[in-house]
Amino acid sequence: MPPRLAKRTKLSEPEAPANAVVAPNEDKHAAFTAWSKERGVEIRDVKPAKLPGRGLGLVTTAKIKAGARIIFVPEKAMFKPYNFLTNVSPQAQLAVSLLVDCKAAQPTIAPWAATWPTDSDFEHSMPLRWPDALRCLVPPPVEQPLQRQEEDLTKDLDAVYDFLAASELSDDDFRYYWFIVNSRSFHWKPPRGKAGSMVMCPFIDYINHAPSGTACNVFERANGYEVVADRDYAAGEEILATYGAHSNDKLLVHYGFICHSGPDSNHPTPNPDDDIRLDHILLPALTPTIRTQLQDVGFLGGYALLPATNELCFKTQVAVRAMLLTCNEWEYFVANGEDLGEDQSNAVRNFMEPLLSQYLAEAAENFVRIAFRREDAIDMNNEFGLLDTRWTQIAQALEDFLNSAH
Ligand SMILES: C[S@@+](CC[C@H](N)C(=O)[O-])C[C@H]1O[C@@H](n2cnc3c(N)ncnc32)[C@H](O)[C@@H]1O
Structure with a gap:
């Protein structure tokens, strides 16, 4: 069952989603790390850190050997969609579930949601949120996937329209969580032939992307998601994962960034997945x-x-x-x-x-x-x-x- 919505929730706080339950002067990342561990997430020798040009990410706190397990998120720690809405896309279902949870009188995932990007972050990074005067400057190959994403969002908004109206929730509220799902969800297929869904995995969602063959391995195991070191790491290095063998057009439309792979940012070599x-x-x-x-x-x-x-x-x-x-x-x-x-x-x-x-x-x-x-x-x-x-x-x-x- 979803948690009960707070009465007369104040809607549309785009700059700060309703997730600021953690006291402002407390380190929200330390609080969320502790919360994740309590929920059963295994975290070894990594911590969240601010990284220039990519928001937050995970860096090593000690040497890590190739093949070592760095993070494990058991199924019980995942946030799964509530099933009160049928005939909506998996993305809309998960977005609505996050929205309902975060707007509830007692959100169950407040320490986690406090670590997510703000609506303003999406406004500046996601081309779908840009004004037409900027959107008309995207390269032609970006136009079609952008158009497709817009159609998906419109369809999802239509599908949840009645629910939002009845719950006194706004389109903007839904859209914020739709982008959260877009940029940090996983697909989860439980064992024994049960139906799969889109889910959120705490802590793993701090990990930034690197092109194929240059990042840690993320395995979907029978009982959860596991991140394994692809090589030896020294302390203080960022660990990355591959979201998919995505071109930079896809990364821009879907995630709001562009990859410069290469050891030296002054001489970036092309992203090997790019076309x-x-x-x-x-x-x-x-x-x-x-x-x-x-x-x-x-x-x-x-x-x-x-x-x-x-x-x-x-x-x-x-x-x-x-x-x-x-x-x-x-x-x-x-x-x-x-x-x-x-x-x-x-x-x-x-x-x-x-x-x-x-x-x-x-x-x-x-x-x-x-x-x-x-x-x-x-x-x-x-x-x-x-x-x-x-x-x-x-x-x-x-x-x-x-x-x-x-
Ligand atoms: C799963 S989240 C990773 C955590 C995120 N950096 C944060 O601050 O919460 C995915 C988002 O991280 C950012 N990101 C991921 N990989 C990146 C990269 N290689 N360069 C720049 N930004 C990246 C993009 O904004 C993307 O939508």
């Missing part, structure tokens, strides 16, 4: 017949330049060859990943170069627009920083490809 989507330049260059042909084999769209290897992805190779080759030659390439006769890589490159140059010119125009808008903007450094970083990554990848030898 520079090319659909908006390549699709219009394909004839309707070729598009139909590509659709039939599942190769229509999802074209990309891969900055980590400075290559066009296989789908792009296939799409351009569909324009250049006979059907027989093309089918051979699709099946074997190599050309039947002469290697067509240079022909593909020649086809792509004017399109990539056009995208580079688009990036240059956007730098000017961003700089112009930035002059008058107040308190929008994070937003402009994100826009500038993503366009810079795109321009850099395009230049690297265009300048590389044939």
Whole structure:
């Protein structure tokens, strides 16, 4: 059963969600760590810390050996959705459950909620929360996932509309917890074939993201979630986890940040999971017949330049060859990943170069627009920083490809 809502709850406190039960001068992170342990979470040699540019994260307090268990969150410590709303998405169900708990007369998760980002943090980081004047500056490949996220939120808001009205809760209240779920929830499938759901896992949700193959391992065990060291750690290092092999477009839309992987932030190497989507330049260059042909084999769209290897992805190779080759030659390439006769890589490159140059010119125009808008903007450094970083990554990848030898 969900806890009872506090009577006449004061709604919409965007800056400080109703989670400030911990006394202001008490260290809320120490209080939450103790609360997590009481709830059964195992925590070894890590503590929360403020980290520049990424809010809070977890750092080691002692040396940790590769393979050591760092955190374990048993199923009983998880926050699971109440099941009083049916026919709503798992995200909406969990968001409403958090909202109801946090607005209750006696919230059960107050020490935890006190450690979460504020609504203002989301306002500055999540493109969905940005004003149109900024949203129109996102790179074209970000537009579609952003649109999709907006539709999901709208659908979820519609689904919980009656419940919110009856409980005197506002859309803003719901939206805050929807973003909390968006950026820090887990999927949990209990053993013995019971239905799974989205859940919150205390303490693990402090962990920041790093690209695939560069972070601790997070395992979904039969009885809970476990974080295991991927390598030896010295004291004072940040431990990270991989939220998924996400491109920076996905990280920006879904989590409100962009990854610069690399040991030295002055010379960041590309995020190995990143791709520079090319659909908006390549699709219009394909004839309707070729598009139909590509659709039939599942190769229509999802074209990309891969900055980590400075290559066009296989789908792009296939799409351009569909324009250049006979059907027989093309089918051979699709099946074997190599050309039947002469290697067509240079022909593909020649086809792509004017399109990539056009995208580079688009990036240059956007730098000017961003700089112009930035002059008058107040308190929008994070937003402009994100826009500038993503366009810079795109321009850099395009230049690297265009300048590389044939
Ligand atoms: C699960 S939470 C991690 C804890 C979070 N940093 C906090 O302050 O509560 C996920 C959020 O952390 C931030 N984040 C995670 N990884 C990051 C990274 N590599 N760089 C910058 N921000 C990151 C983003 O705001 C993301 O939405």
